Amino acid sequence: xxPYVLIARDLxxxxxxxxxxxxxxGFVTEEGGPTSHSAILxxxxxxxxxxxxxxxxxxxEGTVVAVDxxxxxxxxxxxxxxxxxLTGAAEARKAALAASSGPGATSDGHKVPLLANIGGPGDVxxxxxxxxxxxxxxxxxxxxxxxxxxxxxxxxxxEVYREVLSAFPEGRVVVRVLDAGADKPxxxxxxxxxxxxxxxxxxxxxxxxxPEVLRTQLSALAKxxxxxxxxxxxxxxxxxxxADAKAFADACREAGLRAKFxxxxxxxSAALRARSILQEVEFLSLGTNDLAQYTFAADRQVGAVxxxxxxxxxxxxxxxxASAEAAKAEGKSCGVCGEAAADPLLACVLTGLGVTSLxxxxxxxxxxxxxxxxxxxxxxxxxxxxxxxxxxxxEARRAAQAVLSGE
Numbered sequence: 001x002x003p004y005v006l007i008a009r010d011l012x013x014x015x016x017x018x019x020x021x022x023x024x025x026g027f028v029t030e031e032g033g034p035t036s037h038s039a040i041l042x043x044x045x046x047x048x049x050x051x052x053x054x055x056x057x058x059x060x061e062g063t064v065v066a067v068d069x070x071x072x073x074x075x076x077x078x079x080x081x082x083x084x085x086l087t088g089a090a091e092a093r094k095a096a097l098a099a100s101s102g103p104g105a106t107s108d109g110h111k112v113p114l115l116a117n118i119g120g121p122g123d124v125x126x127x128x129x130x131x132x133x134x135x136x137x138x139x140x141x142x143x144x145x146x147x148x149x150x151x152x153x154x155x156x157x158x159e160v161y162r163e164v165l166s167a168f169p170e171g172r173v174v175v176r177v178l179d180a181g182a183d184k185p186x187x188x189x190x191x192x193x194x195x196x197x198x199x200x201x202x203x204x205x206x207x208x209x210x211p212e213v214l215r216t217q218l219s220a221l222a223k224x225x226x227x228x229x230x231x232x233x234x235x236x237x238x239x240x241x242x243a244d245a246k247a248f249a250d251a252c253r254e255a256g257l258r259a260k261f262x263x264x265x266x267x268x269s270a271a272l273r274a275r276s277i278l279q280e281v282e283f284l285s286l287g288t289n290d291l292a293q294y295t296f297a298a299d300r301q302v303g304a305v306x307x308x309x310x311x312x313x314x315x316x317x318x319x320x321x322a323s324a325e326a327a328k329a330e331g332k333s334c335g336v337c338g339e340a341a342a343d344p345l346l347a348c349v350l351t352g353l354g355v356t357s358l359x360x361x362x363x364x365x366x367x368x369x370x371x372x373x374x375x376x377x378x379x380x381x382x383x384x385x386x387x388x389x390x391x392x393x394x395e396a397r398r399a400a401q402a403v404l405s406g407e
Contacts, residue, residue: 005067007059010301012183021047026067028074030056031303050074052303100366103133104358110377112351114369115172115359117337121163126362131369134172134231136285136359137337138164140217141179148187151213157220165230172231174285174337174359176264177217177248179203179237183301189213198299203238203266208247218255225259235262235285240269245280264337266290271319274326274334284327286355288338292316311340312393317353321388324354335359344371349400351377352384375404 006019006027019027024047032051048069050056059065059076066075066086075082104114115136116127120143127135143152143160165173180186181202189210194200207214218234225232234257236248249261262283265271271291274284288311293300295316298308320336327334335357340346342364348371350358358368375383386399 005065007056009057019047026050026069028053028056028059028065028067030054032301052306100370101131102369104369104372106351106372106375106377106380108376108378110351112347112355112372113172113357114365115174115335115337115357116362116365117359118164118362121160121167123362124164124167127365128167130362130365132362132365134168134174135164136172136174136335136357138173138175139179140176141184144178144180144186145184148185150188151216154216154220154223157217158223161221161224162228165224165228165232169229170231172233174233174235174262174335175221176235176237177204177214178207180206198293204236204244204248205238207236208244211251214251215255218252218257221259222255222257232259233262233283234259235264235281235283237264237287238266238290239263239277240267241273242276242280245277249280265319265323265334266294268295268319271323274323275330278326278330278332283332284323284334285359286320286323286334286336286338288316288320288336288340291319291338295319307393310393311338311343311346312387312396314388314390314392314396317349317384317388317396320350320355321353321384324356327356328354333357342368344368345397345400345404348372348375348380348404349384349387352380352382379404 001023003023003025006024008027008029010029010031011027026048028050030053048067050067050069050072053074064077066078066083068086104112106112113133115134116130116132117137118124118127118135119139143157161175181190181200182198189206191201201209221232221234234252239245239248245263248263252261260282262285263270263277263281264285264287265274266287270277278284289300292298292309292311292313296308296313298305300309324334333356336350336355337359341350341358342360344367347358347368351372360368383400383403386403387396390396390399
């Protein structure tokens with residue numbers, strides 16, 4: 001029952017979801033990537049995590065370690081000076097959190113709603129306390145992972161969804177329908193013999209193959225929203241083209257869902273043909289984690305290719321810009337719900353690219369809000385242009401920092 005740092009080869013999303021943040025002070029894995037679902041869940045829990053650390057498994061039980069999730073470093077048997085340094089940094093972050101309040105906006109008043117990424121009702125309290133202006137990504141698959149042999153009933157789903165929707169009266173709640181497959185397999189839904197599940201039948205593809213599962217979820221969402229003053233939006237994962245978007249929108253209408261229908265941009269084809277997709281749906285939401293995975297052919301679970309999973313990669317920024325420009329041309333919104341939005345500096349760049357909202361783990365909202373408030377929209381636009389004008393993630397980060405710091 002003593003608090004501890006968990007050391008593992010890797011952790012599946014289902015394992016991470018069961019972690020008790022009161023006991024697990026942090027976790028370190030030898031494998032995985034910075035945008036793996038386990039790392040995302042750790043951030044949602046407020047637990048510092050370091051992934052893809054070679055040799056982590058050599059640490060023996062009883063070793064004192066300090067974990068800095070913001071830098072990806074661990075310190076073995078830290079001395080008094082290092083402990084004081086890390087404690088001071090933690091206190092500074094707490095002070096920033098306490099000083100940050102109000103809606104997201106640049107210093108010249110350009111509004112950028114800051115929303116929360118959540119996995120279920122357990123994440124709502126932290127989101128509300130952080131001042132989230134709504135939910136930009138409600139990951140519903142974690143409700144299904146409780147029992148991978150069958151889908152939860154419509155009644156159970158509706159109960160959980162209503163609990164979340166009720167917490168944000170007059171707010172915006174964006175629900176992603178079940179995103180199963182790849183590292184989130186479900187026995188009743190996803191194929192077990194695919195040679196490459198990340199490129200196979202996952203996300204919307206699974207749901208279109210099992211329309212009764214999609215129909216039940218959409219009906220549960222419709223039931224959950226009845227009588228509530230909430231702005232419900234529902235989006236599909238892994239949309240590849242206009243045909244996908246139309247199939248999802250048609251399913252939403254057939255279920256009697258009174259909500260906005262949207263598409264996630266996680267596949268490069270969706271970014272390149274965003275205007276076509278927007279003929280069928282009302283908004284886009286960029287999942288930068290998977291978009292990076294598919295743009296660079298770099299599995300988000302593999303630490304060896306983590307360089308290519310960096311959201312500062314200029315090619316990825318180009319796809320974000322293309323999506324945002326398409327949405328603006330169609331008079332519709334384009335948000336980011338991937339982990340890129342949690343980086344305060346990158347949040348400014350995304351704003352400069354034309355993104356209309358940012359969604360992230362609750363713990364990051366205060367820092368993003370404070371950083372946006374220091375810069376004008378024009379500065380953000382110049383930083384975005386500078387980041388896209390270079391050829392590597394490191395150069396892009398430095399170029400944006402130089403613009404925003406006035407160098």
